[in-house]
Amino acid sequence: xxxxxxxxxxxxxxxxxxxxxxxxxxxxxxxxxxxxxxxxxxxxxxxxxxxxxxxxxxxxxxxxxxxxxxxxxxxxxxxxxxxxxxxxxxxxxxxxxxxxxxxxxxxxxxxxxxxxxxxxxxxxxxxxxxxxxxxxxxxxxxxxxxxxxxxxxxxxxxxxxxxxxxxxxxxxxxxxxxxxxxxxxxxxxxxxxxxxxxxxxxxxxxxxxxxxxxxxxxxxxxxxxxxxxxxxxxxxxxxxxxxxxxxxxxxxxxxxxxxxxxxxxxxxxxxxxxxxxxxxxxxxxxxxxxxxxxxxxxxxxxxxxxxxxxxxxxxxxxxxxxxxxxxxxxxxxxxxxxxxxxxxxxxxxxxxxxxxxxxxxxxxxxxxxxxxxxxxxxxxxxxxxxxxxxxxxxxxxxxxxxxxxxxxxxxxxxxxxxxxxxxxxxxxxxxxxxxxxx
Numbered sequence: 001x002x003x004x005x006x007x008x009x010x011x012x013x014x015x016x017x018x019x020x021x022x023x024x025x026x027x028x029x030x031x032x033x034x035x036x037x038x039x040x041x042x043x044x045x046x047x048x049x050x051x052x053x054x055x056x057x058x059x060x061x062x063x064x065x066x067x068x069x070x071x072x073x074x075x076x077x078x079x080x081x082x083x084x085x086x087x088x089x090x091x092x093x094x095x096x097x098x099x100x101x102x103x104x105x106x107x108x109x110x111x112x113x114x115x116x117x118x119x120x121x122x123x124x125x126x127x128x129x130x131x132x133x134x135x136x137x138x139x140x141x142x143x144x145x146x147x148x149x150x151x152x153x154x155x156x157x158x159x160x161x162x163x164x165x166x167x168x169x170x171x172x173x174x175x176x177x178x179x180x181x182x183x184x185x186x187x188x189x190x191x192x193x194x195x196x197x198x199x200x201x202x203x204x205x206x207x208x209x210x211x212x213x214x215x216x217x218x219x220x221x222x223x224x225x226x227x228x229x230x231x232x233x234x235x236x237x238x239x240x241x242x243x244x245x246x247x248x249x250x251x252x253x254x255x256x257x258x259x260x261x262x263x264x265x266x267x268x269x270x271x272x273x274x275x276x277x278x279x280x281x282x283x284x285x286x287x288x289x290x291x292x293x294x295x296x297x298x299x300x301x302x303x304x305x306x307x308x309x310x311x312x313x314x315x316x317x318x319x320x321x322x323x324x325x326x327x328x329x330x331x332x333x334x335x336x337x338x339x340x341x342x343x344x345x346x347x348x349x350x351x352x353x354x355x356x357x358x359x360x361x362x363x364x365x366x367x368x369x370x371x372x373x374x375x376x377x378x379x380x381x382x383x384x385x386x387x388x389x390x391x392x393x394x395x396x397x398x399x400x401x402x403x404x405x406x407x408x409x410x411x412x413x414x415x416x417x418x419x420x421x422x423x424x425x426x427x428x429x430x431x432x433x434x435x436x437x438x
Contacts (some may be wrong), residue, residue: 005051012039012051064101072099072106073113080273086110088266092273132166136302137197137309139165139245140190141256144178147264154277159263160186163256165201166302170259170294174282180207180232184322185365187236191318195309199243201253207233208244232324239321241310262298263290320370324363330354335383336361336371342383343371349378 001009008029015025015036022040026033042050075081075097076089084092086107093099093106101109110116133139145159160183161172171190175182202208210228230238237244247253267290274289276282312318328336334345334354338361345354351373360372371378 001048001052008051009048012036012043016040016043064105068099069109072097072101073109073115075099076110076115077113081269083265084116084269085265086116088269089116096273132303134166134302134304135306135308136164136167136169137194137307139199139201140197141165141201141253143203143253143256143260144183145260145264146178147260147268149174149268149271149282150277151268151272153275155279157279157282158182159260161256161259161263162186162190162200163259164197165255166304167299168255168259169299170291172286172291174279174286176279178207180324181365183207183233184236187233188318188322188365191240191312195311196240196242196316198308198310199245200237201245201247203250203253204246204248207231209234209246235325236321240316266290266293319364319366320362320372323365323370326361326363327358328361330357330359332356336380338369339363342385343369343380344383345371346379346381349380 011020011025011028014020015022020028022033022036026036029036039050072093075093076084081089081092086103089110090101090103090106093101107116111118140162141164142160142162145161146156147159149157149159155176157174157176158178159172159174160178161170163170171193173186173189175186208231210231212226212228234244250257267286270289271282271285274281274285276285326338328338330336330345332355334350336343336345336359354373357373359378362370362372364370369380371380
């Protein structure tokens with residue numbers, strides 16, 4: 001019997017002895033007068049146990065059987081469920097094994113079996129949250145995670161994710177490497193599905209901006225940075241009329257960072273249970289299992305129901321925009337050199353002003369090359385490399401031995417005093433003396 005039960009018993013005994021009225025007892029116990037009469041009748045029949053509920057100490061009718069609890073603990077003890085928390089464990093027990101148990105019940109089971117340990121709550125620094133954007137598609141955070149997604153079961157893969165700031169709607173793809181080409185492919189898929197958002201919010205990685213080259217230990221703080229040429233992704237966003245915003249810290253793009261934290265927990269464990277070992281299987285699981293779960297559980301309704309995405313029109317040729325673009329000058333023979341290859345412009349495409357002009361070369365994502373001059377594309381063909389002339393086998397020329405001295409030894413034995421006079425040398429050579437000229 002608890003102290004509260006003893007206090008209630010004292011009040012009922014006062015009412016039984018008519019020291020207080022039933023109305024006063026009801027006010028003190030915070031019940032109705034009818035309930036007081038019931039308790040007085042039970043006090044007469046059961047004694048002091050009348051203040052104790054009749055079901056106290058008895059098992060609940062909804063209690064899970066001991067065998068089912070042991071089966072759940074045996075399942076969660078398997079290596080495939082290593083690191084699962086109570087919430088995720090309760091979901092998998094219900095979906096895959098038909099064991100219905102609340103999160104708190106599973107938490108108690110895992111604590112008793114020492115399968116999970118609660119972390120101490122830490123008081124973090126108080127900061128003011130940035131409010132969400134009001135419309136879907138107004139701002140999309142974009143980043144890549146190089147986590148060990150397959151836990152060593154296959155090749156190393158990367159997750160490129162785009163998460164909406166207003167609704168937390170997630171879009172992502174697994175790729176083999178974090179490159180401009182793969183990011184452009186994911187951007188293409190996003191644009192085809194949703195349209196053009198108002199802005200993308202990313203970090204300052206070299207994929208999105210060209211870094212200013214400085215010497216070691218040289219700082220540019222407080223100085224005007226020189227204008228650098230845009231990267232391929234930055235150029236594509238400009239042509240699509242999508243604003244690019246750079247985050248100055250990981251905390252600034254916290255929504256996509258927290259999304260990666262959730263994915264690195266639930267997505268990794270889900271792919272472990274599904275025995276995902278390849279890039280294709282990872283994308284199938286992401287598309288069929290994880291993204292629908294995210295859409296159902298973690299997305300929120302925007303403050304403004306209007307959609308800020310803008311549709312693609314005829315001027316947005318994605319194959320041309322989402323490609324590797326460079327400029328080249330046309331040679332006098334109407335050829336173009338690009339990536340160690342020579343391309344010949346077809347005769348029917350030659351027009352005035354083309355020789356020596358600058359053209360736009362697009363290396364498409366499918367591997368093809370397109371050349372654009374002004375507003376039209378030119379037909380080009382790849383020139384075959386010229387065969388190198390076979391060098392004849394000639395005997396190497398003998399090398400003259402070099403003297404250790406820097407001076408030549410051709411006049412080593414020549415003595416100016418013992419040598420012949422100039423006129424004697426002239427007579428010897430057949431030249432006439434000056435007297436004979438006269």
